[in-house]
Amino acid sequence: MDLLDILIYISLAILLLAMLMMLYRVVKGPTTADRVIALDSIGIALISVVALLSILLDTTLYFEVILLLSILAFIGTVAFSKFLERGEIIQHDRDNDL
Amino acid sequence: MSLLHLAILLPLLAAPFIPLLFRGMKQIHTGWFVLIVPVVLVTYFAGFIPITSAGDVVTETIAWMPSLGINFTAYVDGLSLLFALLITGIGALVVLYSIYYLNKDKESLGHFYVYLLMFMSAMLGVVLSDNMIVMYMFWELTSISSFLLIGYWYEKERSRYGAQKSMLLTVFGGLSMLGGIVLLESMVGSYSIRDMVANSGVIAESPFFLVAMILILLGAFTKSAQFPFHIWLPDAMEAPTPVSAYLHSATMVKAGLYLVARMSPVFQESSVWLWTIAGVGMFTMFWGSFNAVKQTDLKGILAFSTVSQLGLIMSLLGLGAAALHYDGMDDNIFMVATIAAIFHLINHATFKGSLFMMVGIVDHETGTRDIRKLGGLMTVMPISFTVAVIGSLSMAGLPPFNGFLSKEMFLKATTKVFSADFFALDTIGILLPVIAFVGSVFTFIYSIMLFTRTFMGKAKFDQLPKQPHEAPIGMLISPVILAILVVGLGFFPNVLSNSLIKPAVESIYPTLVAQGQDVKVDIYFWHGLTPELYMTIGVILLGSLLFWQMGKWMGIYNRIPHRLTLNGMYDGTLVWSNKAAYRFKDNYMTGFIRSYLIYIFVFLSGMMLFSIFWFDMYRFSFENLAEIAPYEYVLGAVVMLAALAILFMKSRLPSIILLGVVGYGVALFFVFFGAPDLALTQLVIETVSVALFLLVFYHMPDISKKEVRMRFKVGNAIVAVLVGTTVTLLSFMALTNKSLTSISEYYKENVYELAAGKNMVNVVLVDFRGFDTLFEIVVLGIAAFGIYTMIKFRTTRRTKGEGEHEAKQQTRQ
Numbered sequence: 052m053d054l055l056d057i058l059i060y061i062s063l064a065i066l067l068l069a070m071l072m073m074l075y076r077v078v079k080g081p082t083t084a085d086r087v088i089a090l091d092s093i094g095i096a097l098i099s100v101v102a103l104l105s106i107l108l109d110t111t112l113y114f115e116v117i118l119l120l121s122i123l124a125f126i127g128t129v130a131f132s133k134f135l136e137r138g139e140i141i142q143h144d145r146d147n148d149l
Numbered sequence: 150m151s152l153l154h155l156a157i158l159l160p161l162l163a164a165p166f167i168p169l170l171f172r173g174m175k176q177i178h179t180g181w182f183v184l185i186v187p188v189v190l191v192t193y194f195a196g197f198i199p200i201t202s203a204g205d206v207v208t209e210t211i212a213w214m215p216s217l218g219i220n221f222t223a224y225v226d227g228l229s230l231l232f233a234l235l236i237t238g239i240g241a242l243v244v245l246y247s248i249y250y251l252n253k254d255k256e257s258l259g260h261f262y263v264y265l266l267m268f269m270s271a272m273l274g275v276v277l278s279d280n281m282i283v284m285y286m287f288w289e290l291t292s293i294s295s296f297l298l299i300g301y302w303y304e305k306e307r308s309r310y311g312a313q314k315s316m317l318l319t320v321f322g323g324l325s326m327l328g329g330i331v332l333l334e335s336m337v338g339s340y341s342i343r344d345m346v347a348n349s350g351v352i353a354e355s356p357f358f359l360v361a362m363i364l365i366l367l368g369a370f371t372k373s374a375q376f377p378f379h380i381w382l383p384d385a386m387e388a389p390t391p392v393s394a395y396l397h398s399a400t401m402v403k404a405g406l407y408l409v410a411r412m413s414p415v416f417q418e419s420s421v422w423l424w425t426i427a428g429v430g431m432f433t434m435f436w437g438s439f440n441a442v443k444q445t446d447l448k449g450i451l452a453f454s455t456v457s458q459l460g461l462i463m464s465l466l467g468l469g470a471a472a473l474h475y476d477g478m479d480d481n482i483f484m485v486a487t488i489a490a491i492f493h494l495i496n497h498a499t500f501k502g503s504l505f506m507m508v509g510i511v512d513h514e515t516g517t518r519d520i521r522k523l524g525g526l527m528t529v530m531p532i533s534f535t536v537a538v539i540g541s542l543s544m545a546g547l548p549p550f551n552g553f554l555s556k557e558m559f560l561k562a563t564t565k566v567f568s569a570d571f572f573a574l575d576t577i578g579i580l581l582p583v584i585a586f587v588g589s590v591f592t593f594i595y596s597i598m599l600f601t602r603t604f605m606g607k608a609k610f611d612q613l614p615k616q617p618h619e620a621p622i623g624m625l626i627s628p629v630i631l632a633i634l635v636v637g638l639g640f641f642p643n644v645l646s647n648s649l650i651k652p653a654v655e656s657i658y659p660t661l662v663a664q665g666q667d668v669k670v671d672i673y674f675w676h677g678l679t680p681e682l683y684m685t686i687g688v689i690l691l692g693s694l695l696f697w698q699m700g701k702w703m704g705i706y707n708r709i710p711h712r713l714t715l716n717g718m719y720d721g722t723l724v725w726s727n728k729a730a731y732r733f734k735d736n737y738m739t740g741f742i743r744s745y746l747i748y749i750f751v752f753l754s755g756m757m758l759f760s761i762f763w764f765d766m767y768r769f770s771f772e773n774l775a776e777i778a779p780y781e782y783v784l785g786a787v788v789m790l791a792a793l794a795i796l797f798m799k800s801r802l803p804s805i806i807l808l809g810v811v812g813y814g815v816a817l818f819f820v821f822f823g824a825p826d827l828a829l830t831q832l833v834i835e836t837v838s839v840a841l842f843l844l845v846f847y848h849m850p851d852i853s854k855k856e857v858r859m860r861f862k863v864g865n866a867i868v869a870v871l872v873g874t875t876v877t878l879l880s881f882m883a884l885t886n887k888s889l890t891s892i893s894e895y896y897k898e899n900v901y902e903l904a905a906g907k908n909m910v911n912v913v914l915v916d917f918r919g920f921d922t923l924f925e926i927v928v929l930g931i932a933a934f935g936i937y938t939m940i941k942f943r944t945t946r947r948t949k950g951e952g953e954h955e956a957k958q959q960t961r962q
Binding site for chain 1: 817820828
């Protein structure tokens with residue numbers, strides 16, 4: 052096991068630990084906004100985990116996962132935000148719903 | 150198809166034309182057309198008498214379902230012919246009587262005669278079929294047509310009640326009989342009655358002998374109204390009187406007797422047969438006559454008297470079985486029992502038919518059948534009175550009528566049981582003549598009652614709904630013919646003995662005939678000062694005394710509360726079973742999905758755990774397991790914690806978010822385990838479904854948005870833990886017991902050579918196993934269409950204005 056692997060393992064551990072802590076925030080709250088942000092951060096942490104794993108497993112197959120995750124994390128957070136703001140995600144009638 | 154088959158089916162074939170004739174020929178009573186059928190049949194069947202009295206039989210077969218051994222085999226021997234003649238002969242008289250009884254303008258005769266012809270065919274089929282399945286088919290057809298005929302005046306509540314009761318009881322018996330038939334078939338390998346008779350030894354040795362016998366007897370007892378199944382017969386008296394006369398005295402109720410007589414050669418070697426039939430028959434005889442006395446309705450008296458007389462014949466058929474065990478070759482006294490049974494069967498058909506028709510006339514001409522209102526009709530209805538006296542005295546067993554002869558033979562058979570030294574007949578058998586005597590006394594009483602209360606005594610014409618007068622001549626023809634037969638058979642009983650009775654008895658005792666024993670049928674009035682003569686004198690004396698003092702002892706009938714009578718029990722059973730079924734259904738069908746889910750889960754894990762431990766399959770080995778990387782532990786912990794936390798969330802929104810965490814965690818597992826395609830899909834799907842959950846969450850009605858933590862229920866927790874344990878155990882075992890190598894090596898080798906792809910998952914999805922993918926696409930399509938239709942096409946759509954109004958109100962709140 053060379054130094055890079057050890058470093059990656061350490062980073063993975065740290066990241067997962069961070070995810071656990073963010074999970075604590077998701078569970079605990081206190082407001083929904085806290086939870087949404089924690090979820091967004093978990094998404095970003097996931098991206099890092101996948102990237103580190105790709106180095107570890109020496110493969111390029113997971114790069115798509117990284118891209119997808121970043122898009123989804125963004126869309127998901129936006130959707131949640133809109134839900135919190137307006138109570139709905141997709142507006143039916145733009146003119147009447149002010 | 151032979152002429153014989155045509156004869157059996159002739160009434161059925163004629164039935165479709167009856168409604169046409171009824172509609173097309175309004176001016177002629179439809180019954181005249183129907184009359185042709187039984188008249189033709191009776192002359193046709195009379196042609197068989199020389200054949201059967203010579204000891205020959207006629208067999209005709211049509212293949213129906215040869216592969217199952219079910220063929221329509223018509224078989225004419227003495228017994229069948231006797232019944233066929235009864236059915237068609239009395240049928241002709243009843244049709245003639247019904248022509249005058251039923252009004253062609255007020256009644257729907259089309260229905261009536263179709264049912265009647267259906268019944269006639271069914272009855273002929275029962276007695277002339279050799280194949281038991283075919284016999285069973287006709288048997289049920291008699292039940293159905295009887296049901297239709299009892300409920301003929303279907304607007305009357307009592308008719309419907311009687312029809313339902315008879316249907317339930319006779320079909321119960323019929324189905325039991327089917328069970329017996331199937332058992333017999335499994336022993337013998339054939340449905341043919343003759344094969345069963347030939348193999349009665351095989352049947353006697355079978356472990357199912359008793360079961361088959363009891364099942365067959367259940368069929369016979371319910372049909373022939375034996376105790377305790379006799380209760381349908383009095384309620385069947387709501388039928389039109391020609392129907393009561395035909396079905397419920399002369400033919401259908403004798404189908405059970407026919408069955409017992411027919412199956413006698415199969416079962417009668419056993420003592421259970423003798424005791425069951427003789428015992429049940431004897432008790433039915435007593436019980437029927439005892440209850441007949443308390444009836445106030447003329448047809449009620451006749452119904453119970455029919456029950457009683459059927460019991461008498463049944464007990465004689467039972468006692469006849471003793472003949473097989475009797476050694477004295479020359480004077481087989483128990484054969485008298487069977488001869489008496491057959492003779493009384495004929496006698497009963499004649500006098501009971503005439504009595505029913507007489508009652509019908511009284512009903513028709515006075516408007517009531519209640520003996521408390523009737524009386525003194527002798528002078529206005531002299532012919533009916535004569536018929537009634539002849540029929541009643543014959544039923545009571547007085548000379549010089551035919552009932553006397555068969556009653557004497559009956560008493561003779563019962564008194565002879567002491568001389569038998571087998572089956573405990575010499576010890577417990579003493580009950581038989583005692584019950585027979587008591588039953589005869591009551592028979593005497595109600596027979597006397599029948600004509601004295603109706604025709605004698607004080608005239609109470611002012612209480613009657615109609616001014617009574619003698620019936621039209623056409624209505625009197627049939628009962629007079631029957632009454633003449635009663636007298637004629639009484640004076641010259643031996644006209645029948647060689648032509649009908651002897652061949653019938655011979656078909657009940659095929660083994661004895663084969664041994665060379667001669668069936669001697671010699672019926673005569675005077676056979677010396679025998680015990681049975683003293684018994685008859687005793688019956689007359691005691692009966693007269695009791696009849697004279699009737700008012701003093703009638704009180705005993707009111708002692709039994711309704712709840713404890715058989716009818717009360719029957720009604721109670723119906724009510725109780727209805728209630729019990731409802732209660733059972735209400736208890737387990739709560740309407741809550743959670744109850745059903747609990748049933749499903751408990752059953753699932755219960756079955757699984759039971760079979761795992763019953764078949765001793767709990768084996769795990771941890772040999773071939775891969776090592777767990779440290780980050781997998783952490784991810785596992787994350788997913789588990791998130792999943793657990795869902796259970797303890799106070800509101801729904803965090804639960805949804807946590808569900809998203811679980812989904813993403815699973816996606817990460819896919820990454821760890823080297824499944825990039827799965828990870829991609831999982832991520833997208835998870836996001837979409839979380840969004841959908843949010844959508845649903847938003848549309849929750851206010852009332853359930855209350856943020857309450859899920860209540861803890863111990864039962865649910867136990868079920869959840871149980872299911873989790875079961876599934877975990879199962880997956881451990883599946884991993885451990887994997888015995889075959891995986892097929893994936895083939896895919897690895899051929900993914901590029903055969904399918905020109907490098908992404909193996911995708912090649913499997915669209916190439917190697919593209920069929921599944923097609924249908925998963927279909928599933929998605931259906932789901933999409935389903936969602937679209939559910940949203941767009943609401944049948945309970947509110948009006949537009951209202952809906953918007955409410956929706957806005959909801960938003961504001």
